[in-house]
Amino acid sequence: MINCKVNNNFTRKINYVKATIKDILFGFFKLKQSLLAVWIGILAFLAASGLKPNLYYLFLTILSLTFTVFGSTGLNMVLDADIDSLMPRTSWRPIPSGKLGRLEGALLSLSLLVAGLVIGALVNEWVFIAGLLGFILFVPLYTLFLKRKTPWSTLICGFAGGMPALGGWTAVTGSPGIEGVLLLLLAGFWSNLHIWSLATYYAEDYRKANVPMLPVVKGEKTGLVGALTMGVIVGILTYALWAVGLIGLIGFLLSILPLLVSLFYIVRGLTTGDYKTWSYKAFKMASIYMAVVFLALILK
Numbered sequence: 092m093i094n095c096k097v098n099n100n101f102t103r104k105i106n107y108v109k110a111t112i113k114d115i116l117f118g119f120f121k122l123k124q125s126l127l128a129v130w131i132g133i134l135a136f137l138a139a140s141g142l143k144p145n146l147y148y149l150f151l152t153i154l155s156l157t158f159t160v161f162g163s164t165g166l167n168m169v170l171d172a173d174i175d176s177l178m179p180r181t182s183w184r185p186i187p188s189g190k191l192g193r194l195e196g197a198l199l200s201l202s203l204l205v206a207g208l209v210i211g212a213l214v215n216e217w218v219f220i221a222g223l224l225g226f227i228l229f230v231p232l233y234t235l236f237l238k239r240k241t242p243w244s245t246l247i248c249g250f251a252g253g254m255p256a257l258g259g260w261t262a263v264t265g266s267p268g269i270e271g272v273l274l275l276l277l278a279g280f281w282s283n284l285h286i287w288s289l290a291t292y293y294a295e296d297y298r299k300a301n302v303p304m305l306p307v308v309k310g311e312k313t314g315l316v317g318a319l320t321m322g323v324i325v326g327i328l329t330y331a332l333w334a335v336g337l338i339g340l341i342g343f344l345l346s347i348l349p350l351l352v353s354l355f356y357i358v359r360g361l362t363t364g365d366y367k368t369w370s371y372k373a374f375k376m377a378s379i380y381m382a383v384v385f386l387a388l389i390l391k
């Protein structure tokens with residue numbers, strides 16, 4: 092009987108620890124978002140090395156990107172806990188739900204960030220600069236300042252999302268060049284297609300938390316028009332990747348397809364007035380585009 096109780100307590104504790112780790116990975120470090128950011132950095136590295144990577148530097152670059160992105164994301168969570176506690180989409184996250192303290196979260200994230208930047212500097216100065224710029228755009232500029240003030244916050248800070256690509260590329264080449272800049276621009280403009288379609292879907296949430304995202308301040312229709320504009324720019328940049336030879340014809344066709352579908356969904360939203368349904372579909376399709384276009388870099 093006593094044995095049974097001890098076993099039950101043990102199982103309950105193990106399950107609690109498992110759930111907490113899962114919440115920290117998905118809710119504090121935004122695993123899906125962070126892994127996509129690291130993924131595009133890895134693919135940029137592989138493409139720049141012509142698929143003949145120096146494994147030691149690849150390993151260091153992956154560590155640097157992972158730690159820098161996770162550390163910056165964690166600091167964003169620490170600073171945004173008040174906003175997150177007001178939105179149904181985010182109130183379950185570890186800090187608002189009380190599973191992780193702000194101080195613990197801050198110390199863990201800061202350690203990761205510093206480790207990521209130091210490892211980046213071991214690769215070369217550009218990996219360090221890309222990581223540092225990613226952090227500055229994401230945490231002090233976006234999270235602390237612009238996110239609460241202006242609907243245009245994501246226009247500048249979306250470029251944080253391009254920094255892992257720049258880091259991965261320059262880890263091999265030692266300087267950005269036209270290709271590195273194109274990858275940075277692509278991810279930067281894509282971030283706005285991504286967030287303006289998502290924020291149109293979650294407009295009610297953002298309204299509750301008083302976050303001035305574009306669809307909240309200017310209305311859902313403008314949110315989708317903004318996403319459409321960004322999507323067209325992303326299309327032009329995808330063509331530019333093909334024109335400079337970064338991707339081949341097959342890669343161009345494979346990646347332009349999900350982008351066109353995403354834009355079609357946005358147009359459907361605008362013409363039917365059912366912004367919510369179509370903006371979410373557009374958001375999902377835009378994520379597929381992002382994963383595929385970077386895969387296309389190594390498909391040549």
Ligand code: HEM
Pocket residue numbers: 123124125127128131180181245248249250251252253278282283285286289375378381
């Ligand atoms: C201005 C920049 C960005 C903003 C404001 C933004 C915002 C968001 C938000 C609010 C979510 C929903 C999170 C949730 O599930 O609660 C999200 C999800 C996501 N983000 Fe971003 N993001 C940005 C840039 C990026 C970048 C640069 C990447 C990757 C390269 C990225 C990849 C993702 C992925 C993969 C998801 C999960 C999608 C899903 O659940 O299907 N985001 N983003």
Ligand SMILES: CC(C)=CCC/C(C)=C/CC/C(C)=C/COP(=O)(O)OP(=O)(O)O
Pocket residue numbers: 124125128159160163167171181221222223224225226229233248249251252253254255
């Ligand atoms: C090198 C480096 C540090 C790169 C960063 C790459 C990256 C993942 C950028 C995302 C930037 C961003 C503004 C996310 C949204 O936060 P949010 O607070 O609007 O999202 P939320 O509402 O879900 O909390």
